[in-house]
Amino acid sequence: MRYFRYSFIVIVVGFLFCRIEIKETTINKLKSQLKQQNNTIDSLFCRIDTLQRENQIWDFNLPNNKTHLLSAMMFIESSYNDSAYNSYEDAVGCLQIRKCMVDDINRILRRQNLDLEFTYNDRWSRSKSIRMFDVYCDYYRLITAEQIARCWNGGPQGMKNKRTAGYWKKVKNQLNS
Secondary structure: OHHHHHHHHHHHHHHHHHHHHHHHHHHHHHHHHHHHHHHHHHHHHHHHHHHHHHHHHHHOOOOOOHHHHHHHHHHHHHOOOOOOEEOOOOEEOOOOEOHHHHHHHHHHHHHOOOOOOOOHHHHHOHHHHHHHHHHHHHHOOOOOHHHHHHHHHHOOOHHHOOOHHHHHHHHHHHHHO
16 A cells, blocks of 8 residues: 555656646747747838838938938038048948947847848948948837937937937038038
8 A cells, every 4th residue: 555655656746747847848839939930020020110210201301311311421421432431430431330330230130130240341331331321220210310310420329419419410401401
């Protein structure tokens, strides 16, 4: 009788451990599926946000469109000079991109599981600089011309930084000229 009781306890405990193992396996599978779905949802939100941002740029009465804003910013940053270099900030190219911006954009691309990475030398290329600009604006959901200009100048919190107001004024003047 005693052996029967111990055997019964061992069987019940073994059964419970098996159930726990099965539940842990199921939880891990569900976590994996959820992670995959979140990545898909993130990329869909990114596409939706991009479309909304492009449409809202038109709605916010920017003269012409985003290209006009980008052109104004390039003029302010470098007078359209792809070879412009600011040694004090190590800012390079037509949009005066610093290394920390390239690092941030690469972090964004990794987070979005995109198979793209920029190098510091890519800052010299106008087309790659514009692509970095687009990635940055899309990720931080910059909608208005002021948000785009001030956050490009002062980082993701640029709208809160009083020092970026002067930059926005220069860009706005260039847009209106």
